[in-house]
Amino acid sequence: MWKKRNVQKRGRKTNRALPVLSFFALLFVCMMGYLVYFVAVNEKALLNNSYNSRQKLLASQNTRGTIFAADGTVLAYTDTAADGTETRIYPYGEVFAHVIGYSTYGKTGVEEQANYYLLHSNAPLSLRALNERIGAKNPGDNVYTTLDVELQEAAHKALEGSSGAVIVTEVDTGKILAMVSMPDYDPNRIEEIWPELMEEEGSGILVNRAFQGLYPPGSTFKILTALEYIRENPQTWQEYTYTCNGYYEENGSRINCYHGSRHGEVGFEEAFARSCNAAFADIGARLEREDFAHTLEELYFNRELPTAFPAAQGRVEAPEDLSADEMLQTAIGQGRTQMSPLQLNMITAAAANGGILYTPYVVDRVVNCEGTVVRQFRPSACGRGMSVEESGILTSLMRKVVEEGTGRGLSGLSYTAAGKTGSAEYGKVKGDSHAWFTGFAPAEEPEICITVIVEGAGSGSDAAVPIARKVLDAYFN
Numbered sequence: 001m002w003k004k005r006n007v008q009k010r011g012r013k014t015n016r017a018l019p020v021l022s023f024f025a026l027l028f029v030c031m032m033g034y035l036v037y038f039v040a041v042n043e044k045a046l047l048n049n050s051y052n053s054r055q056k057l058l059a060s061q062n063t064r065g066t067i068f069a070a071d072g073t074v075l076a077y078t079d080t081a082a083d084g085t086e087t088r089i090y091p092y093g094e095v096f097a098h099v100i101g102y103s104t105y106g107k108t109g110v111e112e113q114a115n116y117y118l119l120h121s122n123a124p125l126s127l128r129a130l131n132e133r134i135g136a137k138n139p140g141d142n143v144y145t146t147l148d149v150e151l152q153e154a155a156h157k158a159l160e161g162s163s164g165a166v167i168v169t170e171v172d173t174g175k176i177l178a179m180v181s182m183p184d185y186d187p188n189r190i191e192e193i194w195p196e197l198m199e200e201e202g203s204g205i206l207v208n209r210a211f212q213g214l215y216p217p218g219s220t221f222k223i224l225t226a227l228e229y230i231r232e233n234p235q236t237w238q239e240y241t242y243t244c245n246g247y248y249e250e251n252g253s254r255i256n257c258y259h260g261s262r263h264g265e266v267g268f269e270e271a272f273a274r275s276c277n278a279a280f281a282d283i284g285a286r287l288e289r290e291d292f293a294h295t296l297e298e299l300y301f302n303r304e305l306p307t308a309f310p311a312a313q314g315r316v317e318a319p320e321d322l323s324a325d326e327m328l329q330t331a332i333g334q335g336r337t338q339m340s341p342l343q344l345n346m347i348t349a350a351a352a353n354g355g356i357l358y359t360p361y362v363v364d365r366v367v368n369c370e371g372t373v374v375r376q377f378r379p380s381a382c383g384r385g386m387s388v389e390e391s392g393i394l395t396s397l398m399r400k401v402v403e404e405g406t407g408r409g410l411s412g413l414s415y416t417a418a419g420k421t422g423s424a425e426y427g428k429v430k431g432d433s434h435a436w437f438t439g440f441a442p443a444e445e446p447e448i449c450i451t452v453i454v455e456g457a458g459s460g461s462d463a464a465v466p467i468a469r470k471v472l473d474a475y476f477n
Contacts, residue, residue, distance in 0.1 A: 058120065061137060062120065062121040062137055062139070063078050063080065063086065063137045063138070063140050064086070064088065064140050065118040065141045065142040065143060066078070066142045067111070067118070069148065069149045070146055070148060070364065071148075073149050075091065075092060075110075075145070075147070076088060076090050076100055077089055078140075088102070088103050088104065088187075090187045090188050092152075093188060094156070095156045096147070097181075098179065098181040098184060098210070099147065104191055108208075109309070110143065110362060114366070117375070118141065118142075119140060121139060121140050122368040122372070123138050123139055123369050139368075139369035141367065141369075141374055142366070142368070143363055143365075144365050145364055146170075146175035146364045147179075147362065148168075148178055151177050151471060151474055152180065153474075154178075154471050155471050157470070159467055162454050162455070162457065162463075163209075163455040163456070164209060164434075164435075164453045165179075165182070165208075166179070166180045166468075167179050167341050167451050168449070168471060169360060169449050170448060171352045171353045171446045173358060173379040174346075174349070174361055174379055174380070175364070176360055176361065177448065179210050179211075180210070181213075183204075185205055185206070208310075209341070209453070210340070210341045211311045211312065213341065213453070214338040214339065214340055215426070215453060215455075216333060216334055216335075216337060216338060216425065216426055217337060217338075217339050217422060217436065218422035218424025218425070218434065219258075219275045219280075219421060219422040219423060219424075220344055220422035220424075220436045220437075221330075221331075221332065221337060221339075222272060222331075222332065222333065223394060223398075223420055224299065224347070226268075226272055227295065227394060228292045228295050232291060238269075241265060242271060243265045243266075244261075244263035244265075244278045246260045246263075246278065247260075247278055248277070248282055250285060258277065258459070261276075263276045270404075270405075272397045272401065272405075273397070273400040273404050274405050274406065275405065275422075280332050281328045281332060284331020285324070285327065285328060289322070289327070292319045293318045296316055301315065307342070307359065307360055307361075308363070311342055311343075314340060314343045315336070316336070316338075316339075317337075334424070341452075341453050342451075344436075345360070345450075346358070347385060348419075348451060349440065351385075351386070351391050351440075352440040353446065354388045354391050355385055355387055355388055355391040356381050356383075356384055356385070357381065357385045359380045359381070361377055361380075365377060395446075398419050398420055398443075399443050401419055401420055402417050402419060402439070402443070406421040406460065407419050407465055410468065410469055413476075415442050417440070417441040419437055419468070420436075420437070420438055421436060421461050421464065421465060422438075423435060423460050432456060434454065434455050434457065435457040435459055436452065436460045437452045437460050437465050437468045438452070439468065441476070452467045452468050
């Protein structure tokens, strides 16, 4: 009798252990499943990790692929010497330095973004079998970018001698046609100049200012302030008037117009065209804080930009938390507000294309050594920044900037343009300002969008507009 009871107890213990064993077995299966999923989803990012030895393995098997401009012009290729030594060559040197990048001492630009494809080979099986038999390397896959060589050269020449950035995109796709950042460097000499670059790390030569630079937007931010006011006053915004005496003052806070200009009585359109700080401080004081915060979030402030390459996150303090003085500063693009040329370009393009925010991209397609397409990248919308009606109003306002306001340097040409200038104060020395211009052309049926920043150059009208004009001339003429 005793033995029978003992057997029953052991059986009960075994039964109790089964759920525990089943739980751990299920947990193990889930962990394995997640690991497989994680590797599959992040395969390209994992390969780009400098600690991943698979990069060296692939480089020993395949010759790094070639990078082309949109028209097939070679922008980067691998030269193999008789002894097998490989050297990465950049035919245009500094011109494409930041956007194409380098592949020594880490990787940047397209060299980093397309590293997975450039290291892999989708050559025909027969060719790979032959190369394995004779001990030769396979040709890596090649990458075609969206870049336009003539536009890139024009932007580089126009900005030369200054610090800043120029970015040009296709309005209705997000394709990056040109991207220049200065100061720059020669990627062909990266090994030679690396110690020098590390010593001058504070100079930011390696920083891609178009993507990673953060600046106060100055008066270009009035595009967003105007958008919010129009949203809150859809029937009456055109009735707005303000008498500008050169400044706006409220509760001890004072906002001055640029160089103390007195604009007199201005309506909404004229205040925007002439970039009247006093009027826009008054407009900012009238805005609903919570609604403005929502609008800015929709336009990717305080959020990661949807790009395949490293890009700085635009920052603005939530308007509902701001003091009255800080709100006035924010309304004119000053205070603690910062954004990148890339983000401003995305917003400007949305104003030109009916309100759609497109994901900026620079890699168009990947092909194998015989030209067969391995992967094609296509335009992708990442949100709606404004309604069709709102974008039409902003386009009209930006046309007046060129026709009658601070952007007149782009008027009377063979093409029409629309845009907004900006002079963004920075630092502690009064009067120091970055020069901005952002806009698009033609104004009636926009094709390209351009954003320019020139560091410490003063007025956007004087420094940024002429650069934009040279690039637009290259495109249309």
